[in-house]
Amino acid sequence: MNRLKTMSVTINDLSIYIFCWKKCVENSCNLYNEIKQVCPNVTIINSDENQPLDNNLYKSIQLDDTYYYGGQLETALSVLPTNCVLWCITGDIQLGANWTDIISNAIKYMNRGDVGIYTPRVIVSEWQEKCGLIEDNVWRVDHPDRICLAIHPQICEGLKNIKFKELSNYAFAIDKIFTLECHNLNMIAVCDYSLEVKHPDGSGYDRVVASAQMNNLLIEYNQYKDF
Numbered sequence: 001m002n003r004l005k006t007m008s009v010t011i012n013d014l015s016i017y018i019f020c021w022k023k024c025v026e027n028s029c030n031l032y033n034e035i036k037q038v039c040p041n042v043t044i045i046n047s048d049e050n051q052p053l054d055n056n057l058y059k060s061i062q063l064d065d066t067y068y069y070g071g072q073l074e075t076a077l078s079v080l081p082t083n084c085v086l087w088c089i090t091g092d093i094q095l096g097a098n099w100t101d102i103i104s105n106a107i108k109y110m111n112r113g114d115v116g117i118y119t120p121r122v123i124v125s126e127w128q129e130k131c132g133l134i135e136d137n138v139w140r141v142d143h144p145d146r147i148c149l150a151i152h153p154q155i156c157e158g159l160k161n162i163k164f165k166e167l168s169n170y171a172f173a174i175d176k177i178f179t180l181e182c183h184n185l186n187m188i189a190v191c192d193y194s195l196e197v198k199h200p201d202g203s204g205y206d207r208v209v210a211s212a213q214m215n216n217l218l219i220e221y222n223q224y225k226d227f
Contacts, residue, residue, distance in 0.1 A: 028091030
């Protein structure tokens, strides 16, 4: 049985956060301008303390370079308005995606009542294996890619107190945690293969450190849910 609260999602219920760091500030700002043409609620979370953004041009939250994806996610969750969909987008996504259709489809599927996570196809991604056709080239997936992820507010509510920066700053398993919480609410994660965003291959993270962080996060999540 669906355990999510009934809600009607509109474009004003989307709260989009672009995760920005050194070497992708310019791209993040251009991405902001692209998405802002479609959705009013866009914020850049900037981890490059040497390039603070002009808040007359960009709505932003200024951090420092100790904040990787995990810290930026924790920051986004801390300021996410009540009952809003959290949409995390990394600032190195290539420009030119069809944000009008991506955002329109996200709203459509968030209003189905059984979708907790929506993502367009990410090129290049290690994840997003198809698990079952929903409709119109939209597939259920068990591991959506965190590169461009829209997340139902009740899933966010269940995870907002986890210390993501401390446990998995490099973000390994963060998308898995969101999916586990999605399944815990008897919901599904979907990937929209009819639309895509392009992302550089690889992450540049130390995979040994990131894997250790992943294990810490999974342990913390299980203890958190047991409590």
